[in-house]
Amino acid sequence: MAEINGRRIGVAVDFSECSKKALNWAIDNVVRDGDYLILITVAHDMHYEDGEMQLWETVGSPLIPLSEFSEAAVMKKYGVKPDAETLDIANTASRQKSITVVMKIYWGDPREKICEAVEHIPLSSLVIGNRGLGGLKRMIMGSVSNHVVNNVACPVTVVKAHH
Numbered sequence: 001m002a003e004i005n006g007r008r009i010g011v012a013v014d015f016s017e018c019s020k021k022a023l024n025w026a027i028d029n030v031v032r033d034g035d036y037l038i039l040i041t042v043a044h045d046m047h048y049e050d051g052e053m054q055l056w057e058t059v060g061s062p063l064i065p066l067s068e069f070s071e072a073a074v075m076k077k078y079g080v081k082p083d084a085e086t087l088d089i090a091n092t093a094s095r096q097k098s099i100t101v102v103m104k105i106y107w108g109d110p111r112e113k114i115c116e117a118v119e120h121i122p123l124s125s126l127v128i129g130n131r132g133l134g135g136l137k138r139m140i141m142g143s144v145s146n147h148v149v150n151n152v153a154c155p156v157t158v159v160k161a162h163h
Contacts, residue, residue, distance in 0.1 A: 006034040006100070007124040012114050012148075013039045015083045018129035022159040023089050026127040030157070033098040038063070039090065040117045040126075041103065042110040043079050060117065061105040066094055069103040078105050111147040118152040125155040 011026045013019040023039070031037055056062070061078055068074045070087050082103075094101045104121065106113035118126055130145045145158045 006036050007032075008036045008038055008121055010038045010040050010117060010121065010123040010126040012110070012126065012128040012144075013041050013082075013086060014110070015041075015081075015086050016129070016131070018131050018159075018161040020086055020089060021161065022127050022129035023086065025157075025159045027089070027093045027097070030125065030127060031093065031097060031099055035097075035099050037090070037093065037099050037101045038117075038121060038123065039069075039086075039101070039103040040106070040114060041080060041082075042106045042108065042113045044107070056105075057107055059120070060107075060113070061103075063102040063104055066090055066101040066103075079107075080105055110144045111151075114144065114148050115151045118148075118154050123154050125157070126152065127157045127159060130158045130160045 009026060009031050011019075011023050013023060026037070064074070064078075069082060070091065072081070075082060090101045093099060104117060106117060114126070114128070117123065126148070128145045128148055130143070145156075149156045149158065
């Protein structure tokens with residue numbers, strides 16, 4: 001992506017309420033005309049019989065244009081189902097601002113794959129949601145946002161979920 005002139009703003013999305021909040025926050029506060037908004041999602045399962053996905057297991061999918069990731073048939077081959085609200089947020093931002101919206105899909109551990117995305121794309125900055133796990137759950141499951149903040153070189157904004 002070296003030929004891109006605009007900033008590359010990444011938003012980690014898992015289609016949860018928290019990630020939608022992070023996406024909205026990024027659009028309202030970070031993204032500006034000419035930027036590339038890159039939605040990064042990490043699927044947990046890789047089904048080798050599903051063909052093309054095995055080609056991208058280690059490096060992630062190609063960058064998928066908004067027009068393609070809005071189509072359920074296209075996303076089925078990646079094993080990802082974006083929800084209608086996330087698609088609406090992305091489509092509205094694309095129409096209202098002079099930005100390019102794309103998605104990149106990885107498979108595996110979200111902590112590791114989001115860090116890889118920051119380095120490989122590379123991102124100018126990253127916005128990520130925080131589910132607000134309590135201390136015990138965070139200790140057992142690990143905090144994706146905490147891991148990412150401590151392991152990437154670009155600026156990271158954590159958008160907290162309010163219950």
